Amino acid sequence: MLTLPNSPEHAISIRAKALTFEAPQSRILRERVRLVAPSDATVLITGESGTGKELIARLVHTLSERKDGPFVAVNCGALSENLIESELFGHEKGAFTGAAGERAGWFEAADGGSLFLDEVGDLPLSMQVKLLRVLQEREVVRVGSRQPRRINVRLIAATNVDLQAAVRAGRFREDLYYRLNVAPLAIAPLRERSEDIPVLTKHFLALYAGKLRIGVPVLTDAAQARLLAHPWPGNIRELENVIHYALLVSSGERIDAGDLHFTSLALPEPAAAPQPQAAGVATLEAALLALCEQGHPDLWLHIEETVYRVAYAFCEGNTVQTSRLLNLSRNIVRARLAQFDVRRETAA
Numbered sequence: 001m002l003t004l005p006n007s008p009e010h011a012i013s014i015r016a017k018a019l020t021f022e023a024p025q026s027r028i029l030r031e032r033v034r035l036v037a038p039s040d041a042t043v044l045i046t047g048e049s050g051t052g053k054e055l056i057a058r059l060v061h062t063l064s065e066r067k068d069g070p071f072v073a074v075n076c077g078a079l080s081e082n083l084i085e086s087e088l089f090g091h092e093k094g095a096f097t098g099a100a101g102e103r104a105g106w107f108e109a110a111d112g113g114s115l116f117l118d119e120v121g122d123l124p125l126s127m128q129v130k131l132l133r134v135l136q137e138r139e140v141v142r143v144g145s146r147q148p149r150r151i152n153v154r155l156i157a158a159t160n161v162d163l164q165a166a167v168r169a170g171r172f173r174e175d176l177y178y179r180l181n182v183a184p185l186a187i188a189p190l191r192e193r194s195e196d197i198p199v200l201t202k203h204f205l206a207l208y209a210g211k212l213r214i215g216v217p218v219l220t221d222a223a224q225a226r227l228l229a230h231p232w233p234g235n236i237r238e239l240e241n242v243i244h245y246a247l248l249v250s251s252g253e254r255i256d257a258g259d260l261h262f263t264s265l266a267l268p269e270p271a272a273a274p275q276p277q278a279a280g281v282a283t284l285e286a287a288l289l290a291l292c293e294q295g296h297p298d299l300w301l302h303i304e305e306t307v308y309r310v311a312y313a314f315c316e317g318n319t320v321q322t323s324r325l326l327n328l329s330r331n332i333v334r335a336r337l338a339q340f341d342v343r344r345e346t347a348a
């Protein structure tokens with residue numbers, strides 16, 4: 001069991017095998033984490049909300065020489081603008097109204113360890129200048145004081161906004177961007193690494209079944225197909241919630257497609273306008289998903305099977321071409337073809 005240091009009470013301690021890196025992108029990410037963690041380089045983690053940025057930050061800390069020091073996580077987006085400086089750098093007694101006593105900031109609290117600045121793109125420009133200075137000088141000055149204090153902190157920053165676009169728009173300082181982006185770690189959205197879905201599902205099933213003190217239920221084929229088909233705009237956090245809820249509403253022994261409730265509304269805005277053909281596919285998929293959501297999971301499965309059959313026949317039984325045509329990974333296509341018995345039937 002790998003229990004990460006300083007996890008908030010509600011956070012789930014992570015079993016080493018629970019950190020699933022099945023998809024090719026995830027394996028590359030794990031390798032990068034292993035390479036950058038031991039150095040003291042500032043890390044910038046990028047990824048949509050719920051992709052596991054904090055978890056990766058904790059992993060970087062755990063695999064570094066600072067692992068026995070503190071890991072302090074601060075959500076910059078949640079700090080009020082007028083308190084942010086004293087939160088980060090601390091303050092002296094009487095530095096401002098309400099500062100009854102002196103207080104160390106998060107930088108000092110993380111001394112000897114790592115400071116995780118989540119949503120760093122939300123820092124106001126005035127604070128960005130101060131953060132840059134701290135990174136350059138490696139010392140902080142508490143609000144109301146003139147005395148610099150040396151700090152020995154490894155900074156791990158994360159953002160779910162496009163920081164380069166923020167730099168272009170003048171909302172984020174370019175010099176700070178380069179200071180932070182020494183060791184970049186980009187986490188792919190879950191929809192682009194569907195090989196991770198089955199292993200993560202298994203992990204959350206075991207985790208929440210354990211918490212509920214029930215046996216781990218079996219996922220029906222329809223439920224598995226449904227999980228693979230969902231676009232997961234809320235990423236791993238959404239998958240976790242869907243599995244948790246399914247455990248609460250299912251019969252206990254098995255989870256069917258009807259036990260899966262998706263609360264996400266829409267995917268984030270696409271980076272570029274979709275091609276006409278892709279737009280058609282997306283619209284069709286949305287319509288099918290809507291049908292499925294209205295309680296027709298069998299219909300979904302039937303349509304899905306037909307799509308695989310038609311695509312496989314169209315590609316004259318070539319799995320690689322079928323996976324390209326469907327824009328899915330080869331492993332998934334192989335598994336689905338086998339599940340629908342398409343390959344055996346075609347061979348017969």
Ligand SMILES: Nc1ncnc2c1ncn2[C@@H]1O[C@H](COP(=O)(O)OP(=O)(O)OP(=O)(O)O)[C@@H](O)[C@H]1O
Nearest residue numbers: 018019020048049050051052053054055160236237
């Ligand atoms: N590889 C993984 N294995 C198991 N659980 C994971 C994995 N990655 C993320 N999770 C879980 O998914 C949830 C979301 O992860 P996390 O909070 O790290 O995402 P985030 O990208 O920091 O989100 P946000 O941008 O909203 O802060 C957490 O409960 C975390 O434990």
